[in-house]
Amino acid sequence: MxxxxxxxxxxxxxxxxxxxxxxxxxxxxxxxxTGLYNGKQYIDFDRNKILDNKHAFFSSDEVLKGSVTYDSQTYYNVGIKYNLETQNFLIELKSGSGASILQLIYDKIEEFTIEDSHFIKIEDLLIDGVTTSSFVEVLFENSSFSLLKQHKKRRREHIKGQRLYYKFLDKSKYLFCIDSSCRNIKSKGDVIKSFPFYRKEIKSFYDDYNVLKESDYDAFMKKLFQQIAHSPFLSKHGF
Known part of the structure; x- marks a missing residue:
């Protein structure tokens, strides 16, 4: 057989x-x-303590479909959850007796996708002079630079009646990266510092796409860096 x-x-x-x-x-x-059965069982002790759906997971606290490259093997159509507080990567494995949630070994994970979002692991990621290892979502990249998003959520405690509840608040960072060195992008001013020769166009973009910025900041940042990447100014300034 x-x-x-x-x-x-x-x-x-x-x-x-x-x-x-x-x-x-x-x-x-x-x-x-398969080799995916190489982790430990995961139990979500916070599941019934979440307020206002402010959970710790990427996109949804339900299992989502995606793929993962794990221990040099890529697996497709996998049930995935990604905890943004602990950075634990979880998969759903089904058997005849039901489904189990396993936490994969961090060091064996190379990259993964969750629906349309693609994540890579960078071991020596230098952010504003500090070196770390992190999963980051690739929002935009070309041969010169990339725009990454380092997803993170922080736990906040709330007392309701006599019970303790939690909200997990977004603390993600947008990173402008050249090679393995990255700069945290917090504002329009940070974008201008990265591309000072493109100051006028960046200011205009923020005015023209303010509605998109308010409704979908990821899409706004992707579009901004795509426009910068196609600018004729880039080649004149070493990009």
Missing amino acids: IVFLFLNVFVFGQMQDKNRSYEWFDKVIGNER
Whole structure:
């Protein structure tokens, strides 16, 4: 039976691309029998203590679909949760008796996607002179620079009646990076400091896209850096 499975993987791989081969492999033998079963069981002790849906997870506190490269192997169509307070990466593994949530080993995770968001791990990420290891979402990148988002949430305690509840508040950072050195982008002034030759255009962009900035700041930042990247000024200033 094992020989039959691996022969079919080989034949299938000749006909389809790499991604679809791994999807087929995962479906046939089940994620619970692969290298993903290399972590520890996770229990969310805060689940019934959250106020106003201010949970600790990326995008949703429900399991979302994505992919993960783990211990040099990529797995597709995986149930994922990403805790932004603890930076724990969680997956859902299903079996005949139900589903379990496992916490993967941080050092073995190379990159992952959650729906349309792509995250990479940078081991020696230099942010304003401080070196750290972190998962970051890639919002924009080209051959010269990149715009990354370091997602983070902080716990705040609230007493309601005689019970303790929590809200997890967003403390994410936007990072302008050249090579492995990054600068925290907190304001329009920080963008101008990064591209002083493009000052007038940046100010105009903030005025023209104020509605987008208020409704979807990620989309606003992506569009801003895309426009800067296509500026004819870049090549004149060493980018």
